[in-house]
Amino acid sequence: MRALVTGGSAGLGQALCARLLADGFHVTNLDRDLPDQASTAEYVRCDLSSRDAVDKALMTLTSSDGFDLVIFNAGISATGKFEEISTSSHARIIAVNAEAPISLCAGLMKAGKIDNGARVGFVSSLSHFTGYPGAASYAASKDALAVYAKAVRKVWQKQLGIKVTVVFPGPLKTDHAARHAPDGADAEKRMAPNDAAKLILRDIKRGKAHSMPGVAARIFAFLGQIAPKVMTFAMKKLIYSKLDKTVAD
Amino acid sequence: MRRKILITGGSSGIGLALANRLSARHDVMVTGSRDRSKITEVFSPNLIYVQASQSDPKAAVKIIAEALLKAGWVKLDNVVLNAGTGFAVKNAIDDVERVRQTIDINSTATILLSRTLYPWLAKAEGTLTIVGSVAHKGQALFPVYAASKGALHGFVRALRSEWRGRVAVQILHPGPTKTDMHAKAGHDAGRLHSIFINPSSMAAMMEYAMSSKRSPLSLSFLKYYLGGSIMGKSL
Ligand SMILES: NC(=O)c1ccc[n+]([C@@H]2O[C@H](COP(=O)([O-])OP(=O)(O)OC[C@H]3O[C@@H](n4cnc5c(N)ncnc54)[C@H](OP(=O)(O)O)[C@@H]3O)[C@@H](O)[C@H]2O)c1
Numbered sequence A: 001m002r003a004l005v006t007g008g009s010a011g012l013g014q015a016l017c018a019r020l021l022a023d024g025f026h027v028t029n030l031d032r033d034l035p036d037q038a039s040t041a042e043y044v045r046c047d048l049s050s051r052d053a054v055d056k057a058l059m060t061l062t063s064s065d066g067f068d069l070v071i072f073n074a075g076i077s078a079t080g081k082f083e084e085i086s087t088s089s090h091a092r093i094i095a096v097n098a099e100a101p102i103s104l105c106a107g108l109m110k111a112g113k114i115d116n117g118a119r120v121g122f123v124s125s126l127s128h129f130t131g132y133p134g135a136a137s138y139a140a141s142k143d144a145l146a147v148y149a150k151a152v153r154k155v156w157q158k159q160l161g162i163k164v165t166v167v168f169p170g171p172l173k174t175d176h177a178a179r180h181a182p183d184g185a186d187a188e189k190r191m192a193p194n195d196a197a198k199l200i201l202r203d204i205k206r207g208k209a210h211s212m213p214g215v216a217a218r219i220f221a222f223l224g225q226i227a228p229k230v231m232t233f234a235m236k237k238l239i240y241s242k243l244d245k246t247v248a249d
Numbered sequence B: 001m002r003r004k005i006l007i008t009g010g011s012s013g014i015g016l017a018l019a020n021r022l023s024a025r026h027d028v029m030v031t032g033s034r035d036r037s038k039i040t041e042v043f044s045p046n047l048i049y050v051q052a053s054q055s056d057p058k059a060a061v062k063i064i065a066e067a068l069l070k071a072g073w074v075k076l077d078n079v080v081l082n083a084g085t086g087f088a089v090k091n092a093i094d095d096v097e098r099v100r101q102t103i104d105i106n107s108t109a110t111i112l113l114s115r116t117l118y119p120w121l122a123k124a125e126g127t128l129t130i131v132g133s134v135a136h137k138g139q140a141l142f143p144v145y146a147a148s149k150g151a152l153h154g155f156v157r158a159l160r161s162e163w164r165g166r167v168a169v170q171i172l173h174p175g176p177t178k179t180d181m182h183a184k185a186g187h188d189a190g191r192l193h194s195i196f197i198n199p200s201s202m203a204a205m206m207e208y209a210m211s212s213k214r215s216p217l218s219l220s221f222l223k224y225y226l227g228g229s230i231m232g233k234s235l
Helices: A011-022 A051-062 A087-110 A136-160 A175-180 A193-206 A215-226 A228-238 B013-023 B057-071 B096-116 B118-124 B143-162 B190-195 B199-212 B221-225
Strands: A002-006 A026-031 A042-045 A067-072 A114-123 A163-167 B004-007 B027-032 B048-051 B078-081 B127-131 B168-174 B217-219
Touching: A002 A011, A002 A087, A011 A026, A011 A067, A011 A193, A026 A051, A042 A051, A051 A087, A051 B096, A067 A087, A067 A193, A087 A114, A087 A136, A087 B057, A087 B096, A087 B143, A114 A136, A114 A193, A136 A163, A136 B096, A136 B143, A163 A193, A215 A228, A228 B143, B004 B013, B013 B027, B013 B199, B027 B057, B048 B057, B057 B096, B078 B096, B078 B199, B096 B118, B096 B127, B096 B143, B127 B143, B127 B199, B143 B168, B168 B199, B199 B217, B199 B221, B217 B221
Parallel strands: A002 A026, A002 A067, A026 A042, A067 A114, A114 A163, B004 B027, B004 B078, B027 B048, B078 B127, B127 B168, B168 B217
Antiparallel strands: none
């Protein structure tokens, strides 16, 4: 069994790789940086903000056997007032979070390297349900993934038996989340990446359309669906009005 | 009040119909990627045309900002980010180059323009209108197109909240409209095409939606048959 995980060198991606390795998968980790911890996963270096790098990675990935499980997890963020974040940062967010995973997925599919019956996961964000004032381009990029997954899901399942899952993680205890949360936000309420990875993999293997690891994530998604405007307002109070810094990865 | 209005993707279809309609009472600048001489539809002589290809989002933003400065426009009452493209695909598998092109033109350029035009809009306490599509929830015939429009939906949701009280931000999701888009997309709607909404009716619905400043609004058959193109407040 062969798995591909993007952004597997840290945070949630690293936890996903570790679990897949323990499950006996041959794992390929596509990341810009070397892994934080030693890992037996195969490492393919790729800066997802560069089209040349993505093309090269696609050449490498399509020159070996196909994958049974692929998780597009890598992502960056920029938080702050929209008009105070540079155009380059906004462009990078769309490139890394939306364009690169969709290009990689489409490229692998075109080359027939996502095997029949495989599982594909896209890590989106709960902001798909709640809105995310203070991270408008991040929200845009994550919505692109959720909608792309929804667009392809039925056809791929019917014709190739490939099941596509969108993952909507809530706040995780990763370096990424800590950098972008307002100061003083309570880290203890966040889920450990390892626990999230377990739930996410279970859902992806089962081929569920959505994966919302944890009760908090499910409550947020539910509230966002029944009262979208109220939720966006709440997010503004919770996050935007407390933003004291502009942070771009 | 005579408004200053910028419309991207105003060299054909919905954008041009809206520009022609508004040009009788307002100052309108339109953009497109083609050369001015390649515009085939009726083009009001009152319109200012700027050639700015959004295939290179950063370059397009620069050209448009320079054109505004050159025209001496210091504020914008309305900005309509309407330029868009899409490609129909088989088995929901897009071509990588087209993934990039679609996201650049539809999503990235739109986001960068919103960012760069902020001072113009803020000065007029204006309205930023972004054109999505009813496909923004996902459609197997155009997965990346749907994703690029889904991105705009989430973008507007966040930005509308951020800019509340300064600049109104809205997204309009047109339904199937009789423009060249479908032929360019490589999608033959066949006999269905004849029931698509006329660009001029769509433009009317858009103008009324712009003056309402509400968001998100779906401008499709239901609204059309309920009289959406003949009833509303003009700008
Ligand atoms: N027609 C429909 O059924 C429908 C339904 C829902 C949403 N929409 C949306 O409505 C908007 C207008 O579409 P339309 O139906 O009027 O189609 P259209 O007639 O093809 O017009 C598209 C406009 O976008 C411009 N554009 C395309 N690529 C560009 C690029 N690379 N750089 C700059 N401008 C570019 C075009 O200019 P050039 O040709 O000069 O490049 C043209 O002015 C699009 O955002 C579309 O997604 C259309």
